[in-house]
Amino acid sequence: MITRRTFRLFIVLAALSFLGVFLTQVIWVRKAYSQKKEEFNRQLTLSMQEVVRDVLKYNNTKTIPPNPVSQLTENYYAVMVNDKIDPAVLDHFIKVELLRFHIHEAYAYSIYDCSNKQLVYGGYYKENLKDEATNTYKFPPFKFDNYYFTIYFPNIQLGLFSDMGLWIYLSFLVLLVLVFFTYSFFVITRQKRLSEVQRDFINNMAHEIRTPLTTIGLSVNGIENNLQTHPEKVVVYAEIIKEEAHKLKLQLEKVLDSKDGVKLNKSLVRPDTLILACCEKIKLINGLSDAQFKVALTGGEKELFIDAFHFSQVCSNLLDNAIKYSPGEKNITVRSEIIGNKFSLSIEDKGIGITAKLHKRIFDQFYRVPYGNIHQVKGFGIGLHYVKQIIKAHKGKILVESELNKGSKFTVVLFLEK
Numbered sequence: 001m002i003t004r005r006t007f008r009l010f011i012v013l014a015a016l017s018f019l020g021v022f023l024t025q026v027i028w029v030r031k032a033y034s035q036k037k038e039e040f041n042r043q044l045t046l047s048m049q050e051v052v053r054d055v056l057k058y059n060n061t062k063t064i065p066p067n068p069v070s071q072l073t074e075n076y077y078a079v080m081v082n083d084k085i086d087p088a089v090l091d092h093f094i095k096v097e098l099l100r101f102h103i104h105e106a107y108a109y110s111i112y113d114c115s116n117k118q119l120v121y122g123g124y125y126k127e128n129l130k131d132e133a134t135n136t137y138k139f140p141p142f143k144f145d146n147y148y149f150t151i152y153f154p155n156i157q158l159g160l161f162s163d164m165g166l167w168i169y170l171s172f173l174v175l176l177v178l179v180f181f182t183y184s185f186f187v188i189t190r191q192k193r194l195s196e197v198q199r200d201f202i203n204n205m206a207h208e209i210r211t212p213l214t215t216i217g218l219s220v221n222g223i224e225n226n227l228q229t230h231p232e233k234v235v236v237y238a239e240i241i242k243e244e245a246h247k248l249k250l251q252l253e254k255v256l257d258s259k260d261g262v263k264l265n266k267s268l269v270r271p272d273t274l275i276l277a278c279c280e281k282i283k284l285i286n287g288l289s290d291a292q293f294k295v296a297l298t299g300g301e302k303e304l305f306i307d308a309f310h311f312s313q314v315c316s317n318l319l320d321n322a323i324k325y326s327p328g329e330k331n332i333t334v335r336s337e338i339i340g341n342k343f344s345l346s347i348e349d350k351g352i353g354i355t356a357k358l359h360k361r362i363f364d365q366f367y368r369v370p371y372g373n374i375h376q377v378k379g380f381g382i383g384l385h386y387v388k389q390i391i392k393a394h395k396g397k398i399l400v401e402s403e404l405n406k407g408s409k410f411t412v413v414l415f416l417e418k
Helices: 006-057 087-098 128-134 154-164 165-227 229-260 271-286 307-326 383-393
Strands: 071-074 077-080 107-113 117-127 148-152 267-269 293-297 304-306 332-339 344-347 397-403 405-414
Touching: 006 071, 006 077, 006 165, 077 117, 165 229, 267 271, 267 307, 267 344, 271 293, 271 307, 271 332, 271 344, 304 307, 307 332, 307 344, 307 383, 307 405, 383 397, 383 405
Parallel strands: 293 332
Antiparallel strands: 071 077, 077 148, 107 117, 107 148, 267 304, 332 344, 344 405, 397 405
């Protein structure tokens, strides 16, 4: 069987592997984009050099300027010609050379006018650039006062990514695989947690049921052995069987109630009356003194529209927990009060407490605070879940304040009817 430590190590290693694959894919995509960009710049430089040769040949000029292409920004280039530029001729050669070098990106270009020393819009390629090239995009001037033209590719990033179709497809597949495995690990982790909860529940239930069954078995043997000789003992054994059977019935009802949901039968009742009755019963059963079990009810005669039975069960569950989780000297305090439109019941103990990270989990069905393999406190882990469901059904809330080895305080808040 896989231990928790092994499973956690497996999860960590899997997470690191997924992160490594993801980062590797990001690096590959960035490198592929960088290579595409370099290839584009190289092809564009060669094509623009050919444009310069074509224009100068058309002008019967033999001197070609060295390194005529300068990249001003990521998508903006200046091309030195050092000779007069006919816009129509330039437009023709740009289209021819870009096509020959397999550059199909949308572009706009401008020509430097030496007479007025400014860039003049020359033309565009693809209809959707017309307005942008003439109205919104401003061609920054180059530093040389000579014949040159500039060419601008507004959508170069998108174009390069579109050329990386295979890389993007592979990246999408990797991302899809990572999402699938992440979801799978989430499901596996959840199933493992549910399996642990189920195992703990079965162990706890077996422990809870074994004790009364053993007692019942011993009592049956006692009845058989004393039926003829000691009839008075038979009555005692019968009472023990009856009591233990009643305990079993209550335990099974708790389990069934937690599965069947909550059905409320509301009526106007005085909550303090119900709380006091629960407190008296708990004190009597556990033999607690007034010093060990303090009750301060200030709700008065106020009535709440609640289910009396389920509210009493909530009180009993919280009081039982306060007793069970106070293994040493008992120090229980029960308070009720009305503030504004809210009625609150708080039950505080000075017991073993609960660490802060488990405050939310203690309300989960069948969850019990772990104590290793020692069965320190009896129960199925359904009490607090039941309490929360009842309070939720009453549209109230339950709060917990607890610190390990310092005790716990549970507060139930219900809203008064308007």
